[in-house]
Amino acid sequence: MIHFYHVTKKFDLYSTALQDVTFHVEKGEFVFLTGASGAGKSTLLKLILRQIRPTEGQIVVNGRNLNAMKRNHLPFFRREIGMVFQDFKLIERMTVFENLSFILTVLNVAPREHKKKAYQVLRAVNLHHKLNAYPPQLSGGEQQRVAIARALINDPLVLIADEPTGNLDPDLAQEIMQIFGDAHLRGSTVLLATHDRDLIQVSGRRTLVLDQGRLIEEKPAVVERPARTDGVFGLS
Ligand SMILES: Nc1ncnc2c1ncn2[C@@H]1O[C@H](COP(=O)(O)OP(=O)(O)OP(=O)(O)O)[C@@H](O)[C@H]1O
Ligand SMILES: [Mg+2]
Known part of the structure; x- marks a missing residue:
């Protein structure tokens, strides 16, 4: 679903944000990406959306070679991807509902369905009472949850999130992880x-680790084996 082949990204002559990165995320996987500040996480995610382009290497997302994709195909390509940005990117002069409705319009969802879909997804992030608030009237964590709601609203094929729990307390972070887990179970x-x-440790999920632009480690998902019980399927 997401394939990087020897991808290097340099923003200028002196700094290399990503260096020869190769990895594959298969359809239906849930993978973490981690590493210190400046390691290249946001750069990697921006490359997937083709917000930026690699200096070297190939990227294939959902069967499309991003180097070869024409500009006029970008909107169609991006419709299949839900993205939670590190800085949220909510539209400040629009209410929470209008922010969500705007995205649904972009996604070609009929206007009569907007209220229902917006309410459903806001319930999932526990913000249904803030439908008519403007982003500046919300706390950082609340804005973050609206950004998550927006990314989830149409069950995207690929869901990409950049520090989606960064501003949240641990309880809320767990709830948000649950929401991503549910989206994963629905097929994203x-x-x-x-x-x-x-957060990564408790999840036991596959993890890619970046260090100064290099992919240094891949931890496989921990497969939990059910406790052994006596008798077949524990029936005795
Ligand atoms: N637009 C840009 N122009 C120049 N350098 C950039 C640009 N964007 C990122 N970089 C550099 O690329 C490197 C990787 O940045 P990136 O934002 O991908 O890190 P990150 O892992 O997301 O960090 P954080 O955890 O702080 O969000 C950093 O050294 C950063 O300064
Ligand atoms: Mg970042």
């Missing part, structure tokens, strides 16, 4: 960047 392929090693 998820790639989630976070600093939070604890």
